[in-house]
Amino acid sequence: MSVRVRIAPSPTGNLHIGTARTAVFNWLYAKNNGGTFILRIEDTDLERSKPEFTQNILDGLKWLGLNWDEGPVFQTDRTDLYQAKIQELLDKGLVYRAYDLPEELETMRARQKARNEAPRYDNRHRNLTPDQIAAFEAEGRPAVIRFKIEDDREIIWTDLVRGNVSWKGRDLGGDMVIARAADASTIGAPLYNFVVVVDDIDMGISQVIRGEDHIANTPKQILLYEALGATVPTFGHTPLILNEKGAKLSKRDGVTSIFDFQKMGYLPEAIANYMSLLGWSPIEGMNEIFSLEEAGKVFSFDRVNKAGAKFDWDKLNWINGQYLHAMPVPQLTDLLIPYWQEAGYVFDAVNDRLWLEQLVAVIGASLAKLTDAVEMSAYLFNPTVMPTDEALKQLGLDGVTGALTAVLAAIPAEPLTEESAKEIINLVVKENGVKKGLVMKSLRAGLTGSLHGPDLIQSWLLLNAKGWDKTRLAGAIA
RNA sequence: GCCCCCAUCGUCUAGUGGCCUAGGACACCUCCCUUUCACGGAGGCGACGGGGAUUCGACUUCCCCUGGGGGUACCA
Numbered sequence: 001m002s003v004r005v006r007i008a009p010s011p012t013g014n015l016h017i018g019t020a021r022t023a024v025f026n027w028l029y030a031k032n033n034g035g036t037f038i039l040r041i042e043d044t045d046l047e048r049s050k051p052e053f054t055q056n057i058l059d060g061l062k063w064l065g066l067n068w069d070e071g072p073v074f075q076t077d078r079t080d081l082y083q084a085k086i087q088e089l090l091d092k093g094l095v096y097r098a099y100d101l102p103e104e105l106e107t108m109r110a111r112q113k114a115r116n117e118a119p120r121y122d123n124r125h126r127n128l129t130p131d132q133i134a135a136f137e138a139e140g141r142p143a144v145i146r147f148k149i150e151d152d153r154e155i156i157w158t159d160l161v162r163g164n165v166s167w168k169g170r171d172l173g174g175d176m177v178i179a180r181a182a183d184a185s186t187i188g189a190p191l192y193n194f195v196v197v198v199d200d201i202d203m204g205i206s207q208v209i210r211g212e213d214h215i216a217n218t219p220k221q222i223l224l225y226e227a228l229g230a231t232v233p234t235f236g237h238t239p240l241i242l243n244e245k246g247a248k249l250s251k252r253d254g255v256t257s258i259f260d261f262q263k264m265g266y267l268p269e270a271i272a273n274y275m276s277l278l279g280w281s282p283i284e285g286m287n288e289i290f291s292l293e294e295a296g297k298v299f300s301f302d303r304v305n306k307a308g309a310k311f312d313w314d315k316l317n318w319i320n321g322q323y324l325h326a327m328p329v330p331q332l333t334d335l336l337i338p339y340w341q342e343a344g345y346v347f348d349a350v351n352d353r354l355w356l357e358q359l360v361a362v363i364g365a366s367l368a369k370l371t372d373a374v375e376m377s378a379y380l381f382n383p384t385v386m387p388t389d390e391a392l393k394q395l396g397l398d399g400v401t402g403a404l405t406a407v408l409a410a411i412p413a414e415p416l417t418e419e420s421a422k423e424i425i426n427l428v429v430k431e432n433g434v435k436k437g438l439v440m441k442s443l444r445a446g447l448t449g450s451l452h453g454p455d456l457i458q459s460w461l462l463l464n465a466k467g468w469d470k471t472r473l474a475g476a477i478a
Numbered sequence: 479g480c481c482c483c484c485a486u487c488g489u490c491u492a493g494u495g496g497c498c499u500a501g502g503a504c505a506c507c508u509c510c511c512u513u514u515c516a517c518g519g520a521g522g523c524g525a526c527g528g529g530g531a532u533u534c535g536a537c538u539u540c541c542c543c544u545g546g547g548g549g550u551a552c553c554a
Contacts (some may be wrong), residue, residue: 010554045553102552118480119550144552162483171481173550180552192554216482216549239484239547246546274490277503281491288490288503305491308547312489315504325517366516376516437513444514452515 003035010042011053014257015060031296039071060258082190097143098125099136121174145179155219160236167219197224265369270320321368345381385449394445416464446476
């Protein structure tokens, strides 16, 4: 049987990390099995679904490199199918109309709670007499459609990650609503657990791979597969991504959209790589830095962990840095330019290209995130800098003014090179009779306004190309 | 409350009864490289939640406890 898996996000919010990770696992599984990865948009919640969220989800998946083979399929386009399937169950007598008012249900639940019982529908309308039905309808009461769940049923499935999992029918909350309240002569809007099953059957989904938070839906859905006379697919419930406190990562934990990571300077490859590592471990001997393609070759549920995984920014930063450090300078430069522009730095992306690439060559190995380049190179985008207290102190030391004056005088009219810069330093050390360390440190202070930063000689070359080394040194001496 | 799931270094994990003196990665610490910082390199610190049972032998199997998480909708 061919493998057909899907990611089925609901557009009630941006693509968030949990959904993206589920998508990663589905994608990897499909890749490993030569299967088909399908995208379905679950927009049955008309109130909360928004087109911009759909767009964000589509863009986010693409950005991560999680391309889908089929779809997107929208559930709102398929209401006829759902209606037909509900009618089928109505005809089979597996579902029924329930006329309970919301207040009545609330009262029922309040009573159950008071008695310390699990809140559940008591199936009170399951066997209404024709007279009772007529009376409710005469009253004009709308009806929901409920699917019969037998208390003594036991539902067992073999989960791809958890092995055998079992539930009892009585723990499922009573007969479940599959269609919202509507006039009793019609069928209301179908609900999540029902449409998922109808769609998964219709789309031929062979493995349902989703987050562990869906585990309680599975027994209900298995019952629906049976009612609809369909083969039950294989289920796999992946561990959740947890926040620092160990609770399910939610929108409230900072990142609401996968694109927040982009804004923070992360690469999609690094995000995808890290998400794969959250709950799955690569085969023995395999490096932790890998592409989705590489992971897809070896992915299996044998190596998916059962416990939830805390999201760790340190590790993500390290992974992102690995990608950044391995990236060719021209490519990294292309990526960095928007961040410098965003920061308001003044430069000409075309004419300054060579200079920018030199800059990238200097700072590239120090980056963990693209945004790090902004602060790290701030001192190179202005003719002058504001020295730190530390730097100021260094510039006030004995012999510094003399040394820097000598350096300034030695700067040639033609462009400085690594060799000529070193020569100047050595010359000043010799002629002024000062320590090399003093010259290096002072030069750094005078040139960059700080005692720490990228390579001094390279920084000097970069400033020299702009003609700013002379002005800065002159300022430092004054 | 009830149901379900889970439990190895601070974090992500390897481990499928003897290869375990529990391995790797991140973080942290030290040293080297670098007259700065970072990168890189070499070391170091650091864990099987507790109690029973099975066994010649348990991180690995079973039970209980504890702890954590998820779910409990006319949301998805």
